[in-house]
Amino acid sequence: MVLKGYAAQCSKILAVAMLSLGAGATEFAPGEVVERFCAACHERGIANAPRIDQVSDWQSRLEMSSLEEIIARGWAGNRRMPPKGYCTRCTEEDFAAAVQEMLPEQLLP
Numbered sequence: 001m002v003l004k005g006y007a008a009q010c011s012k013i014l015a016v017a018m019l020s021l022g023a024g025a026t027e028f029a030p031g032e033v034v035e036r037f038c039a040a041c042h043e044r045g046i047a048n049a050p051r052i053d054q055v056s057d058w059q060s061r062l063e064m065s066s067l068e069e070i071i072a073r074g075w076a077g078n079r080r081m082p083p084k085g086y087c088t089r090c091t092e093e094d095f096a097a098a099v100q101e102m103l104p105e106q107l108l109p
């Protein structure tokens with residue numbers, strides 16, 4: 001009986017926790033994904049990765065593709081860009097937010 005009550009209490013807490021996360025849930029702090037996963041390659045442009053905040057690196061891509069297409073290709077992986085940039089726990093929202101953090105401000109829509 002006691003155990004059953006405990007389990008019910010736990011699932012109630014879990015349900016509340018899940019509700020408060022809501023849509024676009026993330027377990028990452030702002031900037032954390034870029035720092036922990038993307039910067040390793042995108043900071044210095046390893047293997048031609050477009051560098052963080054470098055207008056010229058991103059502009060040429062944005063001239064050929066929309067931001068949505070660029071995000072989708074990064075998510076799926078493209079040539080030397082690994083799928084999800086190795087952030088396997090990233091949701092699509094986390095990944096899209098990380099891409100936008102790497103873009104120079106003047107190129108953001």
Ligand code: HEC
Nearest residue numbers: 037038041047049070073074078079080081085087098099
């Ligand atoms: C192992 C190195 C590596 C890591 C880690 C990495 N990238 Fe990349 N990324 C690349 C390379 C290399 C390219 C260039 C691919 C090409 O176009 O040839 C790239 C390209 C991209 C592009 C452009 C896609 C396109 O087709 O225009 C996006 C967006 C991107 N990365 C996002 C991210 C994000 C977000 C993370 C972190 C979650 C990340 N990357 C982590 C190497 C990496």
